[in-house]
Amino acid sequence: MSGSRQSAAANPWRAPALLAVLVVLFVLEGSLSNALFSGSWNSALGILNMGLLSAIMALGVNITWGYGGLFNAGVVGFLALGGLAPVLISTAPVPGAWDAGGVRVVLALVVGLLTLVLATIVARRVPRAWKFWAAFAVVGVGFVIYRFLFDPAVIAIEANNPAKAGNIGGLGWPVLLSWPVGGLLAAAAAWGVGKVALGLRSDYLAIATLGIGEIIVAVMRNEGWLARGVLNMSGIPRPVPYELELQADPAFQARVAGWGMDLATASGIWVKLSYAALFIVIVLALIALSELAQRSPWGRMMRAIRDNEVAAEAMGKNVTRRHLQVFVIGAAVIGLAGAMMVTLDGLLNPAGYNPLRYTFLVWVMVIVGGSGNNWGAVLGAVLIWYLWIKAEIWGPAMMAVITAPMEAGALKSHLMGSAPHMRFIAMGLVLLLVLRFAPRGLVPEK
Amino acid sequence: MDIANALVAILNFVVIPAAAYGSQLALGALGVTLIYGILRFSNFAHGDTMAFGTAMVILLTWALQAMGVSLGPIPTALLALPFGIALTAALVLMTDRWVYRHYRRVRADPIVLVMASVGVMFVMNGLTRLVIGVEEIRFDDGARFIISVQQFKAWSGLAEGLSFRTTQAITLIVAALSCWALFRFLNRTRSGKAMRAYSDNEDLALLSGIDPERVVRMTWIIATALAVMAGTLYGLDKSFKAFNYFQILLPIFAAAIVGGLGSPTGAVAGGFIIAFSEVAVTYPWKKIAGYLFPTWQPDGLLQLLSTEYKFAVSFVILIVVLLFRPTGLFRGKSV
Amino acid sequence: MSDTDHGFGNRGNRDASVVNPKGRGTVDGTRRSGAVQPGSGAAPFLAATALRGGYGKADILHGCTITVDRGQIAVIVGPNGAGKSTAMKAIFGMLDLREGAVQLDGNDISALNPQDRVRAGMGFVPQVANVFPSMTVEENLQMGAYIREDDFRQTMDQVYTLFPAVAQKRKQAAGELSGGQRQQVAVGRALMTQPKLLMLDEPTAGVSPIVMDELFDRIIEIARSGISILMVEQNARQALEIADIGYVLVQGTNRYTDTGAALLANPEVRRTFLGG
Incomplete structure (x- = not known):
């Protein structure tokens, strides 16, 4: 089994090629203004930032799935729970x-x-x-x-x-502190679920996580005392300056004038770039840690367990314990992403946690990127996020072309109205095509 | 102590709604359990198959209503149901042909099929949104009540009313009939037994001359029929909203697992266990307590959990069953 | 262990809430049959000639040839890993052959899938997992008769007469029976199609010596009724005693081929394969 995986070893150029494609896509989005691209760097960076957060979620899933072979169907719950941390830690x-x-x-x-x-x-x-x-x-x-x-x-x-x-x-503490706390919250919940769902003769993790995911989101919606529930929690502090502060800052004004840019645009870009820098540092740190872990004796043991559980168990490895470990770590990373996402949005909106978007789309990212490969998960996440956002625009554009010969009427307006939903179909097709023709993902595991 | 009123209230607010909901869950869980038993994976697209099928039924219902067709007191949707099932089954068979069959051919691990079902789920979800949108739709017509509160009060002279809606009656009848038909099919007919045989031992089924592709096709058709029925009945009983059908996946999976994955009897039992617990736990018992113990004045509503947490109930039951009886109540055996 | 690495390695195989590996097959059931060709006239009833093939890239069978005449009992013996069971599966179309042909009753059936070989008159009793455990004995036999459109009650009575022990348990789930009874149900299931050739893969594996003797008696009885028997056996000595023809397979090729009695008498065979 491992033999065939080795024989289909990945082409080392795949990751750089995918990275290049992504760079081109973002440059197009930032610079070209037409029916397909917005031509706004603000928009491009907005997509990039959320893409980087998705990359962290994908890394979290990839740790449980790629190293442990465990199916976590409750990503949305751990993400939402992580989002609680900025509210509890850093709001006044x-x-x-x-x-x-x-x-x-x-x-x-x-x-x-x-x-x-x-x-x-x-x-x-x-x-x-x-x-x-x-x-x-x-x-x-x-x-x-x-x-x-x-x-x-x-x-x-x-x-x-x-x-x-x-x-x-909240406690009014710095918001950056709340990020690891978000990870801890998610890890605690994961430990509870994993303890039950992984301790049985066979796992029931998928259904248990599906359930806990829904429950966590329900708790956050309904427990108003916790974070105002569906009333939303806004005004969450930022680790980077506010646009208005920048615009009022004479030094920044002078610099922008030097670049010959519009002040409002420039301040937006500056903020987004600061976030992007912060996120990239964290993504790189996570990849580094994850790769180090994979090469450590611990990682070798995890792989041994994944590839042949029976043999590993016979050698005296406590498989359940290791699985619990890897599941908790993965959930912690997702929780971290949750805290970061709430910080980026400046808002905790429990009604927005949709399992399709935050559980299954993240799975699409991991499978498309390449199960077990951290770079694959990250690049796949950014790519899928980009497509997800742009498909909402490309769908109607395409529908406009398709329905152009049609007479104006109820059907045409219905089709045009529901065209943004085509991104669901597009994502499904991307997943199905990758599963069929490149089941190891775009950047396969080495 | 006013037992008569208490009983009527229990019947009205707990037993009847839970029985209807339980029937819907049972039909859904039967489909999940059949696919799990025969195709050997949990179909994440099941909820969206329900939604798509219901959307088809709604469109057909509208078409029938526009043509002036009506079943009198019975909802027109019931007439549209067989056609909705046929259309949805056609789509599902196409997904099998284009997606799942390949993985059977290369004998892929079931987990690959799970992932593929996630892809199908996205596509189905998008199609549903495309054809009918995301708004809440009510499509029940005909007579609303078999017994209305006023009628019951006038007839019984009790303070507490009892209502029995047409949709609830139809849900119970359709669910009972289809369960009966399914069990008869599985236990008595040659094709049904072939399905059970395939679920028990694929290779030996092949060695008995059973055509696996036929078994798989039958499974998809039956599971789709059950799903569309469940979806339509759920929509008639409450309302149609695409997202709710995604969320109902959890209680359906929970019902199938609680009963023992792969066991149809278990799926039905699991559906009712989940439904009754959900309704009983989220129902405010204050009124009934008032009838039974008139002197007791509790502060709260005597509601164990607020309605928003009804999914927690399926989850908790699931966990409890897994902890105390890991194979489910009816030992997941074969189809 | 099957080579089933389709992208995810061994991931996700443990989670009982999403995957159900129980009863999963090893044979591609979607394969359609090709046409039946006319065979060469003079061939025996079953003639599997020059079989080459295996499960993955490495071949297990290296040109072995097995033939059985009408009403004969043929026995394949040989050391572990000689490809005995693989040869049986190859004859039944359960693995892809690179070379070789299978002829049955004058027809070349090499292109048929296993389902259609059942219809062509072959019956196969695998070594393990050879009953439908959750179905009753009676249902197991009914499934054996799945391809029959006519009334098969008489055949079922014959099976019950052949195996009176399982007749009493016809309403019991086959999975609850003892090993020997399960083996009888398995043979009975295969007989329900009224095959012209019955193939048995180690029918006496894991049963007590008394049950083994009894099973061999029944097999002789079946052969007397005109059904050809092809059988792989670990208990080589006893099996060769009842064999009309015996094959000693080593590393996927025929080492010795002779009547059962002759093989038992052959000192070389005795020393190397029958333990003296």
């Missing part, structure tokens, strides 16, 4: 919120957690016939206590300045 504290019920909420959460731990212990200790009901009773009692503590506290917090806040508020 809400006056009165903590006093209204902060301690009680924390206490409730601790009780909830203890209930689960206690239920696990009880289920392990009690004889087989009774273990389900014993655990059930513990959870039932724990749930009542939890709700008793939780409900009034939440009502109190949400009643505190409901128009502007109503949430528990």
